[in-house]
Amino acid sequence: MAKKTYDLLFKLLLIGDSGVGKTCILFRFSDNHFTTTFISTIGIDFKIKTVELRGKKIKLQIWDTAGQERFHTITTSYYRGAMGIMLVYDITNEKTFDDIVKWLRNIDEHANEDVEKMILGNKCDMEEKRVVSKERGEAIAREHGIRFMETSAKANINIDRAFSELAEAILDKTAGREADADHSRIAVERRPSRAPPSRACCT
Amino acid sequence: MAEMENDVSPIETEQREYVEDGKNKLVVQCKFCGSKILDKKSSNYIAQEKDLPLMQQASNNDREVQNETIKEFYHVENMYTFENIGFTHTVDNHKYLSCADCDAGPVGYHDTNTRHSYVAISRIVHSK
Numbered sequence: 001m002a003k004k005t006y007d008l009l010f011k012l013l014l015i016g017d018s019g020v021g022k023t024c025i026l027f028r029f030s031d032n033h034f035t036t037t038f039i040s041t042i043g044i045d046f047k048i049k050t051v052e053l054r055g056k057k058i059k060l061q062i063w064d065t066a067g068q069e070r071f072h073t074i075t076t077s078y079y080r081g082a083m084g085i086m087l088v089y090d091i092t093n094e095k096t097f098d099d100i101v102k103w104l105r106n107i108d109e110h111a112n113e114d115v116e117k118m119i120l121g122n123k124c125d126m127e128e129k130r131v132v133s134k135e136r137g138e139a140i141a142r143e144h145g146i147r148f149m150e151t152s153a154k155a156n157i158n159i160d161r162a163f164s165e166l167a168e169a170i171l172d173k174t175a176g177r178e179a180d181a182d183h184s185r186i187a188v189e190r191r192p193s194r195a196p197p198s199r200a201c202c203t
Numbered sequence: 204m205a206e207m208e209n210d211v212s213p214i215e216t217e218q219r220e221y222v223e224d225g226k227n228k229l230v231v232q233c234k235f236c237g238s239k240i241l242d243k244k245s246s247n248y249i250a251q252e253k254d255l256p257l258m259q260q261a262s263n264n265d266r267e268v269q270n271e272t273i274k275e276f277y278h279v280e281n282m283y284t285f286e287n288i289g290f291t292h293t294v295d296n297h298k299y300l301s302c303a304d305c306d307a308g309p310v311g312y313h314d315t316n317t318r319h320s321y322v323a324i325s326r327i328v329h330s331k
Contacts, residue, residue, distance in 0.1 A: 005245065009283060027289070027306055038256045038268065039301045039308045042291040047303045050239075050286045059283050 007056040010170050011081050012163070013063050015074070015103055016088035017096040021122040024153035025088065026064045053168055060167055079111040083174075084118070084166045091121045091137070091150065092129040100140060116169045118147040120162055125152040221329050222248040227277050229329035231322060238304035239286040240327060246277035246284065248324075255309050255323055256299070276311065276321040285320070 014022040027044045046063045063082075065074060087103055089096040100119060107117065121137040124130075134150055141148030147165060151158040221228050225248055231241035254270040261269060279285065287303035288310075296315050300322065301308030311322035 005242065005284060037260050038258070039289075039291060039299065039306055042294060042299065044289045044301065044306070045292045045298060047289045048282060048285050048287065049303055061283075 005057070006050065006059045008171070008174065009059045009061065010083045010167055011061045011063070012084040012086065012166060013079065013082045014065065014086045014088060015107065016086075017090075017093075017099050019093070020088045020090040020096050021153045022086075022088050023064055025086070025120075025122065025151070025159060026062060049163070051164055051167055053164065053171055056171070058167055058171070060163060062163070074106060074110070076110045079107070079115075082111055082115055083170050084116045085111065086118055086120055086162065086166065087146075088120045088122050089132070089137075090123050091132045091134075092123055092126050094131050097121075097132045097136070097140075104144060114173065116166060116173060117144075118149065118162060118166045118169070121148070121150040122153060124150040124157060125155040221324075227329075229331060231277065231327050232330050233302040233305060233307060233310070234326065234328050235307045236302060236305035237328075237330075238302050240288055240302070240310070240322065241277065241279070241284070242286055246279045246322065249276050249278045249321070250274060251276060251321075253312070253321070255312065255326075258307060258309065258326065273323040273325060275324040277324060279320040279322065282313070282318070282320055288320075 014025055016022055023043070026047060027040070044064065046061055049060045049062065051058050051060060063078075065078065085107060087100060087107070089100050091097075104117075107115065119137065119141045121132060121134065137150065138148050147169065149158050149162050149165070151162055153159055223244070226244045227241060227246050227248065228243060230239060230243050231246075232239055251274070253273055253276070255273050257269045257271055282288075282290075289301035289303045289306060289308065290313055291299040291301065291308075293315055298313040298315060299309035300311040300313060300320060302310060309323070310326045311320060313320040
């Protein structure tokens with residue numbers, strides 16, 4: 001068995017109605033340099049991303065629902081092992097926001113009870129089509145004691161920040177529980193993290 | 204590009220530049236956006252022939268996938284060895300690997316039976 005080159009591994013899920021942009025959060029369709037037709041045809045199942053938080057090297061494994069939500073077949077198996085959930089709605093679509101409560105119930109039923117959640121109001125680049133105010137998003141998050149952020153997968157606003165915050169919240173929770181003595185750890189070289197996009201967040 | 208008949212021997216000499224003790228001597232990055240895919244010395248060099256779909260498919264040919272034969276890979280046994288990588292949905296016991304930041308790909312493949320992954324060396328860049 002190879003030595004572990006990381007300190008922690010967090011499995012994260014993207015949940016929410018169809019069309020809220022979950023897939024775009026995972027797969028940015030970045031048309032900046034060239035089109036990845038082959039990859040976009042098949043679609044991304046999950047990604048592994050490495051972040052460094054408080055000197056710990058953390059691997060995030062991020063899963064999309066692959067459209068299962070359309071058939072209401074999101075069940076325990078999808079939630080298994082999940083430590084964090086991004087609950088996504090579309091700020092230009094009222095129903096997706098109303099359904100957040102439904103998704104919270106679904107999570108309560110199927111996911112581990114101490115799973116860390118975060119609500120994302122996505123598509124915040126489409127201000128002219130907004131129907132859900134930021135205040136309402138903040139209010140529902142407060143009501144359920146969950147973190148909240150507005151994001152735009154398309155304009156790459158707050159996406160990396162949202163994942164870092166969720167990872168940090170899980171780290172807070174797992175601190176004190178991660179003293180697994182038999183994990184052989186190797187020294188992790190410090191490297192400058194890739195600069196986050198400096199674009200302003202939605203207001 | 205060199206002629207086809209000349210492309211066997213250069214591999215022997217060139218591989219020393221980026222392979223050391225059978226491992227990737229340098230950091231492996233995405234060709235397009237520079238996203239870090241593998242840390243140095245985290246994978247094993249392997250010479251094997253495998254067809255991979257082209258990263259850019261001709262748009263006039265939407266039915267047939269165009270492939271190219273890749274001869275050199277980095278073998279990654281545990282998927283969590285990757286720094287940043289995307290896995291596609293499964294097609295015939297394979298998942299294709301893509302850049303986690305710009306989604307360029309396939310940069311390699313993952314065998315769902317063995318759960319091992321292979322990064323195509325011709326589709327990445329090395330850096331210190």
